[in-house]
Amino acid sequence: MKNNLVEFLDLGFQPLANSFIPINNIRKKERKYKLKISFNKKNFLVSIKNTFSSNEMFNDTYPYRSSMSKSVSKSFKELSNKIKKKLNPKNILEIGSNDGTFMNYFNKKKIVGIEPCSNVEKITKRKGFKTYPLYWNKKTSDFLKKKHGEFDLIYSANTLSHIKNLNSVFKSIYNCLSKEGSLIIEDPSLLDCLKTNTYDQFYNEHIYVFSCIALNEVLKKNKLQIYRIEKIKLHGGSIRYYIKKTTSKKKIEKSFFKQILDEEKFGLKKLNTYLNFSKRVKKSKKKLIKLFSSLKKQEFKIIGYGATAKSTTVLNYCEIDNKYIDYFLDTTPDKQNKFTPGTKIKILKYKNGIENDVDYVFLGAWNFKKEIFKKEKKFIDRGGKFITHNPYPKIIK
Numbered sequence: 001m002k003n004n005l006v007e008f009l010d011l012g013f014q015p016l017a018n019s020f021i022p023i024n025n026i027r028k029k030e031r032k033y034k035l036k037i038s039f040n041k042k043n044f045l046v047s048i049k050n051t052f053s054s055n056e057m058f059n060d061t062y063p064y065r066s067s068m069s070k071s072v073s074k075s076f077k078e079l080s081n082k083i084k085k086k087l088n089p090k091n092i093l094e095i096g097s098n099d100g101t102f103m104n105y106f107n108k109k110k111i112v113g114i115e116p117c118s119n120v121e122k123i124t125k126r127k128g129f130k131t132y133p134l135y136w137n138k139k140t141s142d143f144l145k146k147k148h149g150e151f152d153l154i155y156s157a158n159t160l161s162h163i164k165n166l167n168s169v170f171k172s173i174y175n176c177l178s179k180e181g182s183l184i185i186e187d188p189s190l191l192d193c194l195k196t197n198t199y200d201q202f203y204n205e206h207i208y209v210f211s212c213i214a215l216n217e218v219l220k221k222n223k224l225q226i227y228r229i230e231k232i233k234l235h236g237g238s239i240r241y242y243i244k245k246t247t248s249k250k251k252i253e254k255s256f257f258k259q260i261l262d263e264e265k266f267g268l269k270k271l272n273t274y275l276n277f278s279k280r281v282k283k284s285k286k287k288l289i290k291l292f293s294s295l296k297k298q299e300f301k302i303i304g305y306g307a308t309a310k311s312t313t314v315l316n317y318c319e320i321d322n323k324y325i326d327y328f329l330d331t332t333p334d335k336q337n338k339f340t341p342g343t344k345i346k347i348l349k350y351k352n353g354i355e356n357d358v359d360y361v362f363l364g365a366w367n368f369k370k371e372i373f374k375k376e377k378k379f380i381d382r383g384g385k386f387i388t389h390n391p392y393p394k395i396i397k
């Protein structure tokens with residue numbers, strides 16, 4: 001296996017992307033690791049090299065909340081309607097149910113969630129949903145099957161790519177999925193990541209960034225098959241994969257073959273494609289540093305918007321710290337009044353928009369650009385500008 005892995009990108013020393021620092025730990029040494037990305041020539045999987053155990057990343061201090069974004073809630077609502085209409089499942093399991101944003105759209109008797117981060121799992125439980133503070137593995141799958149029977153629908157958004165042992169992940173899914181059931185998963189698209197130079201899709205939690213090609217290779221080994229895909233805009237460009245048991249009667253739809261073809265045409269099976277991406281990322285770093293330095297020299301006030309896990313990668317890779325960015329605004333309570341990992345930029349509570357003395361805003365949450373621009377019309381109207389790093393570093397006019 002190891003011989004098939006070729007490292008193509010080095011994003012330097014990074015802290016854990018979601019380990020926002022409380023004020024009393026500000027002088028403490030942070031844990032850092034080398035963020036290197038590899039391509040597997042045999043099964044085409046792209047993965048990070050140094051990984052952390054699940055309980056180091058996903059525990060009772062996990063700050064992320066799905067409910068913080070309107071776009072996420074809207075997407076979950078639309079999907080829930082589609083599921084009810086087209087698949088009409090009798091019982092549903094959500095793997096990585098976070099604060100219950102997806103579960104909210106279903107009958108409490110029909111859906112079960114598992115979420116290992118007990119701080120967010122409790123929120124869903126308080127709403128009256130059946131959830132368990134468990135990691136996804138064979139033991140959990142056996143337990144749920146015994147307690148709730150086989151599931152007609154298993155849903156998991158931005159979770160399975162966070163688990164290292166994919167064969168165990170999919171074997172455990174196969175174990176509790178009904179014969180004609182569907183597994184729906186959503187994860188960032190490798191094709192979009194490479195096309196838009198969004199290297200910040202890589203951080204410790206994203207052990208894999210899936211292509212349809214690579215995911216299907218892993219699924220095949222576990223008697224599963226993608227039968228439909230949908231491209232969605234969430235998280236900077238994701239794919240929603242509809243997956244069935246190989247033996248299921250469901251037809252494989254055109255969208256699957258088209259995605260495979262598009263990815264092959266772009267070169268996702270070739271090492272050279274990744275080496276070229278790496279060159280573009282290095283250029284992007286130089287350009288972003290130049291942009292920030294020039295604005296700072298002109299004494300403009302720059303803040304950040306959305307202290308995302310993705311922005312941890314960008315800021316640490318490009319060494320943009322509190323000398324450049326005065327503070328971040330964020331709506332997530334568990335991030336507020338803390339500091340960004342590695343770069344130690346203060347995170348303030350988002351109240352009523354952007355202060356009048358701010359000239360430039362770095363889009364940490366660039367993936368919610370539209371939603372943010374709509375909200376910050378006042379800032380834009382008074383001449384305020386946004387900075388983004390993708391598809392290349394620039395000021396958005």
Ligand code: TMP
Pocket residue numbers: 068069070305306307308309310329330331332335350365367368371372375
């Ligand atoms: P994500 O990219 O990992 O989903 O995280 C988005 C972060 O951005 C999350 O901490 C919430 C924050 N955010 C805001 O502060 N304001 C907003 O308008 C949006 C959409 C997100």
